[in-house]
Every structure is written in C-alpha cells, then in structure tokens.
Amino acid sequence: MTTKMKKLDTMKPVMTDLKGQTLVCLRTLTEENPASLATYIKLGGYSSLKRIVTEKTKATDIITEVKDSVLRGRGGAGFPTGLKWSFMPRYFDGTKYLVCNTDEGEPGTFKDRDIIRYNPHQLIEGMAIAAYTLGAHVGYNYIHGEIWQDYETFEAALHEAKDAGYLGENLFGTNFCFNLYAVHGYGAYICGEETALIESIEGKKGQPRFKPPFPASYGVFGKPTNVNNTESYASIPWIMQHGGAAFAELGVPNSGGTKLFSVSGHVEKPGNYEVKMGMPFSELLEMVGGVWKGRKLKAVIPGGPSTAVLPAATIMSATMDYDGLSKARSSLGAGSLIVMDETTCMVKALHRLSYFFYEESCGQCTPCREGTGWVYRIITRIVNGQGKMEDLDLLTDVSNNISGRTICALGEAAATPVLSFIKHFRPEFEYYIQHGKSMVEPQ
Amino acid sequence: MLSPQAIEKIDYELTKYPADQRQAAVMSALRIVQTERGWLSKDSISEVAQYLGMPEIAALEVASFYNMYDLSPVGKYKITVCTNISCMLRDSDEIVNHLQTKLGVGFNEVTADGKFCLKEGECMGACGGAPLMTVNNHAMHEFLTPEKVDEILEALK
Numbered sequence: 122m123t124t125k126m127k128k129l130d131t132m133k134p135v136m137t138d139l140k141g142q143t144l145v146c147l148r149t150l151t152e153e154n155p156a157s158l159a160t161y162i163k164l165g166g167y168s169s170l171k172r173i174v175t176e177k178t179k180a181t182d183i184i185t186e187v188k189d190s191v192l193r194g195r196g197g198a199g200f201p202t203g204l205k206w207s208f209m210p211r212y213f214d215g216t217k218y219l220v221c222n223t224d225e226g227e228p229g230t231f232k233d234r235d236i237i238r239y240n241p242h243q244l245i246e247g248m249a250i251a252a253y254t255l256g257a258h259v260g261y262n263y264i265h266g267e268i269w270q271d272y273e274t275f276e277a278a279l280h281e282a283k284d285a286g287y288l289g290e291n292l293f294g295t296n297f298c299f300n301l302y303a304v305h306g307y308g309a310y311i312c313g314e315e316t317a318l319i320e321s322i323e324g325k326k327g328q329p330r331f332k333p334p335f336p337a338s339y340g341v342f343g344k345p346t347n348v349n350n351t352e353s354y355a356s357i358p359w360i361m362q363h364g365g366a367a368f369a370e371l372g373v374p375n376s377g378g379t380k381l382f383s384v385s386g387h388v389e390k391p392g393n394y395e396v397k398m399g400m401p402f403s404e405l406l407e408m409v410g411g412v413w414k415g416r417k418l419k420a421v422i423p424g425g426p427s428t429a430v431l432p433a434a435t436i437m438s439a440t441m442d443y444d445g446l447s448k449a450r451s452s453l454g455a456g457s458l459i460v461m462d463e464t465t466c467m468v469k470a471l472h473r474l475s476y477f478f479y480e481e482s483c484g485q486c487t488p489c490r491e492g493t494g495w496v497y498r499i500i501t502r503i504v505n506g507q508g509k510m511e512d513l514d515l516l517t518d519v520s521n522n523i524s525g526r527t528i529c530a531l532g533e534a535a536a537t538p539v540l541s542f543i544k545h546f547r548p549e550f551e552y553y554i555q556h557g558k559s560m561v562e563p564q
Numbered sequence: 565m566l567s568p569q570a571i572e573k574i575d576y577e578l579t580k581y582p583a584d585q586r587q588a589a590v591m592s593a594l595r596i597v598q599t600e601r602g603w604l605s606k607d608s609i610s611e612v613a614q615y616l617g618m619p620e621i622a623a624l625e626v627a628s629f630y631n632m633y634d635l636s637p638v639g640k641y642k643i644t645v646c647t648n649i650s651c652m653l654r655d656s657d658e659i660v661n662h663l664q665t666k667l668g669v670g671f672n673e674v675t676a677d678g679k680f681c682l683k684e685g686e687c688m689g690a691c692g693g694a695p696l697m698t699v700n701n702h703a704m705h706e707f708l709t710p711e712k713v714d715e716i717l718e719a720l721k
Contacts, residue, residue, distance in 0.1 A: 216582075225689040228648045234689055261580070266595075266632050267688035269702040302580040307591055307701075308632035310686065324587035325622070326629035342585055385650035385691035392692040426649065457691075459650055473649050480686060483629075 137392035141408050143371060145379045146355040147395050149240045156274060158281045161242035167287050169361035170246050174253055175293050180211075183254045187357070189365030191377025195232075196222055196313070196350030197424065197455040199443050208337040209255045210345050218346040219252045219260035219301075220336075221354055222318055223275075226265055226310040227425040227534075228477065229457035232381035233351035235393045237264065238271040240355065241278035242287075245301060247357035249287065252299040255347050259300050262351075263318050266307040276303040310481035314529045315348040317483065328485045329529035350455075352381055372398030376442035380456050384409045387416065387462040398442040405441060406460075416462040420545070424454020426474050427534030429541035451541070466559040467546040471538060472500045478535035489532040492523035496539055503550070506557030513543055513550055566611050570596050574615065587618040590626050594633055599702075603634040631686070632701050638681040639674040641720050644698045647684055650691035659695045660684075662710040666717065679720075 139150060148164060149155035161167070173183065188203030209217065221244065223233045236244055248260050264272045279301060282288045290298045309327045311317045317327035319341050340346020356378055360368045369377035376398040382405060385391045389410025396405065402421070412418050418433040423441075429451040431439070439449040446453045461470065479493040496519055499512050520536035527533070543550055552560040566574070577592035593612045598604050604627050613623035627633045634642065645663065647656045664670060667680050674681045690696055693706025697713075705716055 226687050228687040229650050229691050230687075231689050231691050265689045266630070266701070267685070267698060268690060268704065269698075270704060304580065305591065305595070307595060307630040308686070309630045321591065322588060323585070324590040324616075324618070324626065326625050342582065383692060385694060386653040391654075391694070422649075459653070459691075461653060465653065470649060470652070473647070473652055477648055477686060 137390060137394055138408070141404075142395050143379045143397050144395055145359045145368075145371070146236055146243065146352055146381055147240055147393070148243070148359070155239040156241055156278065158242055158278070158285060161240070161246075165362060166242055166358065167246050169358050170249050170253075170287065171293055173250060173361065174295055174297050177295075180254045180256070183250070183361070186365040187360060190356075190360045190368035191365075191372065191375065192353060192356050192360065192368065193376065193443060194350055195352035195356075195380070195455065197227075197427070199453060202349060202353050205337075205349070206251070206255060206347065208335070209257075209347050210338065211256070213256070213345050216259055216342075216344055217255060217257040218341040218344055219248055219255065219257040220315075220319065220322070220341060220346055220348040221248055221260065221262040221351055222313060222315060222348055223262055223264040223351045224306050224313045224318060225455065226267075226306075226313055226481075227427060227455065227457065228474070229385050229422065229459040230383055230425050230455045231385070232383045232393050232456065234265075234268050234271050235381070236351050236355050237262075237275040237278075238268075241275045242282060243358055244275075244351055244355045245278060245282050245288065247354035248301055249292075249299050250357050250361060251347065251349070251354060252301075253297055257347065258298050259302075261302050261304050261322055261341070263312070263322060264303060264305050266305050269305075272303060272305050279303060309483075310477075311483045311529075311531060314531065317529070318348070319346065326483075328483045329531075331528055373440070373442050373444075375444050376453075380441065380453075382441065382456045382458055384458045384460065386458075386460040387413050387465070388460050389413050396441070399445065400441050402436050402439050402441055405458075406437075409460075412460065412462050414462070416464065418460070419463045419465055420461045420467070422457075422459040422461075422538075423449075423451050425457040426459070426477070426538050427530070428452045428454040429537055430545060431541075432545050464561060466562050467542055467549050468500070468503060468553045468559060469562075471542040472497075472504050474538045475500050475535075478531070478538075482531060482535070486527040486532065488523045488526040489535065492519050492532070493535050495519050496523075496535070503553055508554040508557075510551065510554055512554065513547065517543060566597065566615055567600060570600055571615070574612075586616045587622065590616055590618065590623055591630070594623070594627055595701075598633060599700075602640070603637050605635075637674065637678075638683075640679050642681045642683060642700050644683040644685040644701070646686070646688050646694070646696055648687040648691075650687075651694040651696060654694040656695040658710065659697070659708050659713060662713055663697075666714070680717075 192202045193199040312327040316330035321327040336346040421436040475497045479497040484490045520539040523532045524536040577589040581588040613620040696706045
C-alpha cells in the first residue's frame, strides 16, 4: 500500500433523526463508529458471504432469492436486480467484471455517499456476494469525484476488508477470488450512465455506448460486466441474511425493501432518510421537519430532475414507491426529493436545470447537444424579459425532439423537467413572458 | 518529468487494472499530477500520456472532458461553488455574491495575488449539506453561511 489511508474509526456521522427510519443499507448508523469493520461484523456483517462461499451455495439459488426480494435497481431505472443478474453469461472463458455505480451527480441525489462513508463494508459484502454469484473476479466501484473524502473512506475500507480476508485470493480457504478496487470520476454527470461509466473506467471520455450490446455481454475492457447501483448492492447482504421474502415484505408489492430518500431544498432537516417503500410522502415530509420557515409547499421533484416535477396537491397524496409515483405521473428515480416552497420561481428553477443539462450533455448526439443549448437559451431570454408567448410551444417542441432520439437517457432526462414544469406551472411562465418578471419573487 | 512521488502514486493506481490496460489509470494519473502542480499544462498531459503509453490526444480528450481538471492556472486555491438547484434553493447566490465581493473576482478569474480562483460547479452529490463548495477539488465544505466562508478563507491565508 503506497497511499496513506484514512482511519475509519474517527468518522463522526452527520446524523438525521433515526426515529421512524428502517435501517437496512445504513444499519451501522445506530453505532458509534459506523464505518469500521468491527462495527459491521458486530452486526452480523460478512456472515452471509462466508456462509455462501464456504457452503458453495448455488448461484441460481442466490438469484432466486434476489428475485424474491423484489429489489429493483436503485440508480433510477428500477430494473429488477435479480433479472439483471440472470443476464450475465454463466460460462465465459476469461475475466468477468462487476461494477458499482457510485457516480451520483444528478441534482438532489446524495444517498450513495452515505453508504460509502458510513457503511462501506456492507457494500463490499454485497459486491462480493454478487461476484461469487456471477463468477466475476474483479470489481470496480466508480465514485463521484467531488466527494473525495468519501472516496478515501471507501478505499480505506477496501484495505481493511482485504487485510481481514474478505477480499482477495482464495477467500475462506476456497478457490473463490475477488479483488475490488475504488476508482473515481472527475466531474461529469454523464458518467452515471452505465456505458459512459465503463468508458471512463477504461480511461476515456465518458460518452455512452450504443446498446445492444449490453454490458452483460460487452462491458469493461469488452468483457461481460454487471453494473448495479450502490444501494442495490448494499441491500444484498441483508437479503441473504434475512431472506428475499422478508426484504420484499418491508416494502409494498412491486417495490421491495427500504429506500434511501435524499431530501434537499426547502425543508427543515435536509439529509438522507431510509424508510420502508410505500411510505406516504406526507409522512416523509413530516420526518424531515416539514417545509422550512413555516412556509407552504409548492412543488416537489420526487426522484431527481430527470423525473417530472409534481405540484403540492399531487405529491401530498402520493406514496413513495415505484407504482405510487408512476400513478402520480412521475417516477421514483433515485429517490432524490427536491422540495420547493411557495417563494420558488419555477421559471428560474427550470432555467438552472436547463443549464445543467446543457453543460453536462456529452455532445455525442446532435438532438441532445444542440437541443439542450436551444432550451437553455430560450429560457434565458424569458428570464431576461425578452420571452415571447410562442416560446412555450417552442420549448415543448424542442424537448419532444430530443427525447427518444439519443443514444442514452440524458436526452429524455433533459426534456422531462421542461415538459413537466410547463405542464404544471404554465401560468407562471406566461406571467413571466407578459410582465418580464417573476410572479412570485419580490421585485 | 513526473516526480518520483507522482510515479509511485500512479503505479499504485495501475495495480487496479490488467497489465495491458495502462490507459485506464489516466483519470487518476491526471488527478495526481494536477494535485502536485496546481493545473494541467499541455506538457503535463503529454508526460502522463507517455508514462501510460497512450496517445497524447487521448489524454487531452480526457483532461478536457471532465470539469475538475484545470487546463489553465487556477491560483493556489481553487474554490468551486455549486449553484445547482438544491444549492440554489438554499441560497447559494448569497454565498457566490459574498465570495465575489470578498475576493474581488468573478467566476473563472484569479485574484491579483494569484491566491484564489473562483469557479461555478455542477452538482457535487452532497445536496443535503447545501449550500456548499470545494477547495482544490478535494476538501468539501457544507452548510455554508457568509460567516463560515470567511472562516474558511481566513484559514487558507
């Protein structure tokens, strides 16, 4: 080891109130030194891995357990994890790879950060179980570059796990080998897209690949690769310890388990809250101390800006699970709630979001590269008091022509806020165009 | 010439990849060299490319694609403030105004004494601590107030 490692038992968590939370991925938060190996082992950590590897549990049995858990991909797409695992080729002559996506860079998303800094060993164990199941011997956890201190925490945890015999060669005296490494991004939202992330691991600019072929057949260095989100992997040890059915029962039908919700914006106590899937939004809002300064709720983006914004009345009657938010005409996404109070100018909020997508478009596909720029410039002229009423239809038109016409989902992600903001708050946009100023902000 | 310290660190990163995939370490190698030299000149990028045995243009593509790499001097301390939506809702404008007034520079400018550079950042994935900023990419400061910014700047003098 050539780099100086951080000491893990000195990490003091910035805690949210744990009352009402159901801790699965962040279960070490109840302890004094949550990130340390000793703490994780005290809570039964690494026992599932040891049992599976030494008893040589059949891979198909593990995949069945994960399917039974109704765990769906926590990175935003919600694809069933067990089904994804079954896509990996069983027999392959060469190295298969396992990749963890900790590149959260969509505004409002900061849940995986708490897993790697407060409970890194659960992620390591989850990845090791996945590696055993899928026959992968090398893994990478790709971590967002801006959370550098947490990258160092995770890398220290990797060395701790390796020294204790949970990573490396011939684990538990068997022929199972798994080497896991931390790698980092350095400021590119697009690398949260799995094929862009793979390009970045290979040392290239992060431009998404055409799919198919999917990573399961052509991933890192052209080899079969399984990519999951951090929270998905971190749920695995609990599932293997308590059973898939028990995990499913924590949630609601079609949305198994708990979910980490990152709550930011206009609330009293922003932060991460791990609760059972299906919790009514109103209850979650209460947990985070309500809207700040005693103000009224105006709107919520429930799963990060690539999910449709919802007006207060709609979100207040919605439940926080895949079906609940899809019924409300939005989606759960990564569980990144951005809460906006009555003083928020929706035109300016959309202006900032449109700049983000324009800045972060990788430039590969013309509709996205050019379209996000047009959208940003049109909203800029509205904000500058030079908007025209037909701009609203033009924004809709441009957005519809980005969506579905790009290699990756960033195009659609860029279109969603434009379409949903105008749909739900059209009078505010019209007022801004007519008067050249915001309807809600003091002038 | 890459320093022995930089080479040692890059070699550690290389242990993470197959021997025939040296280019994979370019993200780390550029980060290591930038941390040591403050920014990435064309020469620095060439040295990294040569050490990893990859085309210079491929290393430059990476350095110019990811926005935490700096291809021009950024002073001793680069301060990057996030202004994206979650930070904006927690009044990052106030933090930006305070920094601009205090340092006397706008975004992408370096102070006359070469000490500070101010940058506007995109989402840093830590929105629960908004408003926030990083100093030289690796030190994050959350829950900012103008007073807290003053303390941070004072400590950097």
